Amino acid sequence: MKIGLAGLRYSGKTSLFKLLTGSNVSYEKSGVNIGTARVPDKRIDALAEIYQPEKITYAALELADIPGIDLNKNRSFFADIRKVDLLLVVLRDFADDIHPNPLETNDYRRDLGIIKDELLLQDMVVTEKRLESLAGQLKKQGCKELQLEYEVLRRAAELLNQGEFLAKMELSGAEEKIMRNHGFFTRKALLPIINTDEDKITAEYDWPAFSLQVEAEIAALPEQDREEYCRLLGVSEPALDRIVRAVYRQAGLISFFTVGKDEVRAWTIVQGTTAKAAAGKIHSDLEKGFIRAEVCAYEDFIKCRDMSIAKNDNKVRLESKDYIVQDGDMLNIRFNV
Numbered sequence: 001m002k003i004g005l006a007g008l009r010y011s012g013k014t015s016l017f018k019l020l021t022g023s024n025v026s027y028e029k030s031g032v033n034i035g036t037a038r039v040p041d042k043r044i045d046a047l048a049e050i051y052q053p054e055k056i057t058y059a060a061l062e063l064a065d066i067p068g069i070d071l072n073k074n075r076s077f078f079a080d081i082r083k084v085d086l087l088l089v090v091l092r093d094f095a096d097d098i099h100p101n102p103l104e105t106n107d108y109r110r111d112l113g114i115i116k117d118e119l120l121l122q123d124m125v126v127t128e129k130r131l132e133s134l135a136g137q138l139k140k141q142g143c144k145e146l147q148l149e150y151e152v153l154r155r156a157a158e159l160l161n162q163g164e165f166l167a168k169m170e171l172s173g174a175e176e177k178i179m180r181n182h183g184f185f186t187r188k189a190l191l192p193i194i195n196t197d198e199d200k201i202t203a204e205y206d207w208p209a210f211s212l213q214v215e216a217e218i219a220a221l222p223e224q225d226r227e228e229y230c231r232l233l234g235v236s237e238p239a240l241d242r243i244v245r246a247v248y249r250q251a252g253l254i255s256f257f258t259v260g261k262d263e264v265r266a267w268t269i270v271q272g273t274t275a276k277a278a279a280g281k282i283h284s285d286l287e288k289g290f291i292r293a294e295v296c297a298y299e300d301f302i303k304c305r306d307m308s309i310a311k312n313d314n315k316v317r318l319e320s321k322d323y324i325v326q327d328g329d330m331l332n333i334r335f336n337v
Contacts, residue, residue: 001251001270002062004084006077008111009068010099012195012212013090017065019215019240025065032080033065039248039255039266040241043298043328047257047264050305057265059255061247069115078122078185086189086251088243089115093196094211108194109206119185120160126182127157149178160186191250193243202234208246210239254327257298258282259307269325276321279333289337292318298328 007013014033018025021035039059048056066080081087091108092101103111134150137143152175156166165186171179179187194209201211218226218238230237255266256278267281275295280287296307300315310316325331 001086001253002064002084003086003088003247003251004064004066004081005088005090006066006081006115007068007090008092008114009102010096011068011090011092011111012094013068014065015212015216016090016195016210016240017063019212019219020244021063032067035063035065036060037063037244039244039268041255041266043255043257043302044264044266046302047259047298051259051261051264053259053261053264055263055265057263059248059253059266059268061244061251061268069118078118081119081185081188082183084188086191086247088247089190089192091192091194091207093194093200093205093209095197108192112192116165116190120163120165123166123184123186124157124160126184127153127160130182131157148174152178153182156184165190189250189252191247193246201239208239208243210243215240254325256325256327256329256331258332259330271327273325274321275319275323275325275331275333278325278331279335282333285337286333286335289335290321291334291336292320293323294332294334295319295323295325296330297326298330301330 005013005017014025017023017033017035020037023033023035025033037060039061041058044056044058064080064084066077066084069077089112091111093106093108095106131150131153134146134153137146138150152171156169156179159166159169166179166184167187167189169179192207194205194207196203196205196209196211198211198214201209201214203209214233215238218229219240221229226238252271253268254271255268258265258267267278269278269281275293276287276290279290279293294316295318296310296316301307301310304310304313304315307316
């Protein structure tokens with residue numbers, strides 16, 4: 001799953017991308033920047049403390065830094081958005097004399113409205129053109145598939161004309177396939193975040209807020225000093241950690257764990273993934289030869305801190321291939337190939 005960072009020019013979007021991924025990309029680059037961001041997870045830290053593994057691997061998100069939206073000329077923005085699954089929209093609410101707001105004033109609700117309107121307009125154009133084409137085809141032939149597409153797009157057009165995103169539509173399996181084939185922008189999940197000034201990081205906002213200046217200072221500190229610095233600022237943890245986890249949840253993602261002396265690792269899957277499919281994330285042979293999954297919930301394991309004790313306490317169970325993996329499950333796959 002790919003997460004796109006979007007925003008108007010000078011919103012701080014690329015600076016956020018650099019902090020999240022550790023990439024040293026150029027602000028002047030015209031194309032999309034690609035990188036990965038670690039998903040902070042204190043459960044991994046606790047498991048690593050117990051197992052003392054040679055390697056620790058956190059879950060990660062693939063991020064695409066989409067060039068800032070220039071309403072006067074940059075229309076390639078839409079082609080870039082089409083390639084991502086979720087939009088993390090960076091909204092400006094900070095002062096900067098070197099890079100003043102191109103719209104002259106800060107208004108994050110206005111800026112979000114501009115971006116939403118652009119996405120709505122693009123989907124309206126696609127819907128209207130396709131409906132016009134379908135109407136002509138249906139006059140010549142009474143095809144059930146075309147009729148279904150016409151009906152679902154007519155409903156979509158009504159919603160768009162009301163200024164609503166298509167993500168609100170309730171669809172059957174066949175209707176979902178039709179909508180997916182059109183790649184509508186307003187079907188994508190959208191998470192606004194606000195880039196604010198240092199003195200407003202504890203202010204009440206409609207969405208998650210952060211200060212690039214503060215986050216850069218936190219990131220530059222040794223890890224053991226970050227908690228104390230956050231406490232002095234009056235925040236519980238770096239905002240970047242909260243943002244990444246919020247994106248993870250918004251994208252419908254969860255983590256399961258594999259543990260041992262070699263490695264403690266978090267694996268990313270979509271909610272609703274079966275044990276057999278999760279095994280395939282680890283290695284294709286595990287999915288191919290899947291027999292059973294030994295499953296222990298993280299909360300159960302951490303109480304005893306030893307898998308043998310967890311088994312004796314009946315906290316470890318055997319699950320079949322159709323078991324739906326839950327967030328925080330610790331898996332050991334039994335297989336034979």
